[in-house]
Amino acid sequence: MSSPSGTFTNQYGPWALIAGASEGIGESFAEELASKGLNLVLVARREKLLENIAKRLKQKFKIEVMVFPLDLNSEDMLEQVKLKTDQLDIGLLVYNAALSPIGLFTNHSLDIHLKVLNLNCKGSLSLTHYFSQKMKDKGRGGIILMTSMAGMHGSPIHTHYGATRAYVLHLAESLWYEMKDHNVHVMACAAGVTNTPNLLSSEPTKGLLIPKAMEPRKVAKAAIKGLVKNKPRIIPGFSNNLIIWFVHSFLPSKTRTRIMGSIAKKMYGEDKIHINK
Numbered sequence: 001m002s003s004p005s006g007t008f009t010n011q012y013g014p015w016a017l018i019a020g021a022s023e024g025i026g027e028s029f030a031e032e033l034a035s036k037g038l039n040l041v042l043v044a045r046r047e048k049l050l051e052n053i054a055k056r057l058k059q060k061f062k063i064e065v066m067v068f069p070l071d072l073n074s075e076d077m078l079e080q081v082k083l084k085t086d087q088l089d090i091g092l093l094v095y096n097a098a099l100s101p102i103g104l105f106t107n108h109s110l111d112i113h114l115k116v117l118n119l120n121c122k123g124s125l126s127l128t129h130y131f132s133q134k135m136k137d138k139g140r141g142g143i144i145l146m147t148s149m150a151g152m153h154g155s156p157i158h159t160h161y162g163a164t165r166a167y168v169l170h171l172a173e174s175l176w177y178e179m180k181d182h183n184v185h186v187m188a189c190a191a192g193v194t195n196t197p198n199l200l201s202s203e204p205t206k207g208l209l210i211p212k213a214m215e216p217r218k219v220a221k222a223a224i225k226g227l228v229k230n231k232p233r234i235i236p237g238f239s240n241n242l243i244i245w246f247v248h249s250f251l252p253s254k255t256r257t258r259i260m261g262s263i264a265k266k267m268y269g270e271d272k273i274h275i276n277k
């Protein structure tokens, strides 16, 4: 009989590809998946960070790690991924990278908005399309698409980011249904505010009305737990679930959007213009 970790690697192994793995939630996914015995392909632009993570995880968990420096926004991104992973049996895809502009919609250029669309939507669509077909043919596998609570209601000040998170949420949930009879688990992980370098660089104001940030490790753990249960979507953290349950059960969408707008204004002010690099 397989051990629990054997069961995990049989379903999602032997290799996992993490798109956006050099820090924050992506780095936590790497740590968690390595601890479960998966070999890793780590994708991001900052090679040095990826190499440090690879060295640490190889030593700690005796797994194989391939460092793959790549700009997921590049034109030939999918071709490069296909070439690099051609000889690998990828059983799990985690699409984690995102651009998250903060500030009024009209304060960001169209060029920025198109980059956001490309990385957050086209990137996750392309890799999901490629790997879901392969997983369907094999009759096993898993896909985690990182998204956000900002995709579950109007999210002023994060307007376009929230819209891309809604796209990813619906992509994952609908694909979960199509894939469940093929033994391929597809799940959206809609995180709340999480203590990542990206969040810290945006310098949010702290205060009673500002949601408490979760640790990235807890987000990755909750996502993996949800995937194993073959859930179509999870929201990490009890209080995040409580907030979503409350606002979706009792408030009309106009009120929800007003509240989200006023929280975002308190966190960042209306004149803030910030985007992760």
Ligand SMILES: NC(=O)c1ccc[n+]([C@@H]2O[C@H](COP(=O)([O-])OP(=O)(O)OC[C@H]3O[C@@H](n4cnc5c(N)ncnc54)[C@H](OP(=O)(O)O)[C@@H]3O)[C@@H](O)[C@H]2O)c1
Pocket (backbone or CB within 6 Å): 019, 020, 021, 022, 023, 024, 025, 026, 043, 044, 045, 046, 047, 049, 070, 071, 072, 073, 095, 096, 097, 098, 099, 100, 119, 146, 147, 148, 149, 165, 190, 191, 192, 193, 194, 195, 196, 197, 198, 199, 276, 277
């Ligand atoms: N942090 C939060 O509060 C929060 C809340 C809700 C949801 N989320 C979701 O969680 C996910 C991760 O968020 P995060 O805060 O950890 O960080 P993030 O800034 O969204 O993403 C960080 C990772 O993505 C990589 N990345 C970014 N642009 C890339 C590109 N063009 N090509 C390749 N890799 C790229 C970064 O590496 P390089 O810079 O080295 O390329 C880094 O490894 C996102 O999908 C976000 O929507 C986050």
